[in-house]
Amino acid sequence: MRKGLFLLPLLSAALLNGCAAPPSASTRALHGEVGQLNQQVSQLTRQASALEQQNQLNSHSTQGAWLLPAANTRVELQSLAGPLMLSLTRIEAEASGTRALLTLRAAGDRPLQxxxxxxxWGELDAATSKPLSAGALSQTxxxxxxxxxxxxxPVPLRLSGLPPEQVGYVRIHDVEPLTPGQNASSAAQDVSSPAGQNAASAAGQHASPTVAP
Incomplete structure (x- = not known):
């Protein structure tokens, strides 16, 4: 009996030591996978919320198309120039604000001139997720x-004045064809050539305020 009583403290100490032992490599790996899954779920939740908001904006829009960077989804636009598919990618910070790549795709069976x-571009209201007209900027x-x-x-954009985390939306509107003899507007940025693409940053810095409907 005394021998059994003597072994109890030893067993208790062994159990305590086992509980205090550091987690195994497999346990740490499992915790890491759980953390990654939580991040993916959070990202998908934000994307789903942004996509719902983007769909609502476009369903109520009578002119132009709304692109929310967080939605990361193409939008179709029926314009005077023809049907277009629009997407926004490569959103990165730069000295004057944000740069991004707008991709235009001819959605119909006919070529577009x-x-x-x-x-x-501008911010979204933190409470309502609606576009803020105050401080919005635009360029041609x-x-x-x-x-x-x-x-x-591909159309490179220079979204001046806002860092990537504050660019809540990009709106494309008043898309119209250019006639062959039509002169380029002095205020417009021609992005059809490499020189025009490199000069897009200057155009972004001179963007003028506008008000979203």
């Missing part, structure tokens, strides 16, 4: 390359 469009961009059916045209 050169076009001009207005690009507006001209694309002087014909778009063949199903082909794409």
């Amino acid at each position: 050169s076009l001009r469009m207005q690009v507006e 961009i001209e694309v002087r390359n014909a778009l063949l059916p199903k082909s794409e045209q």
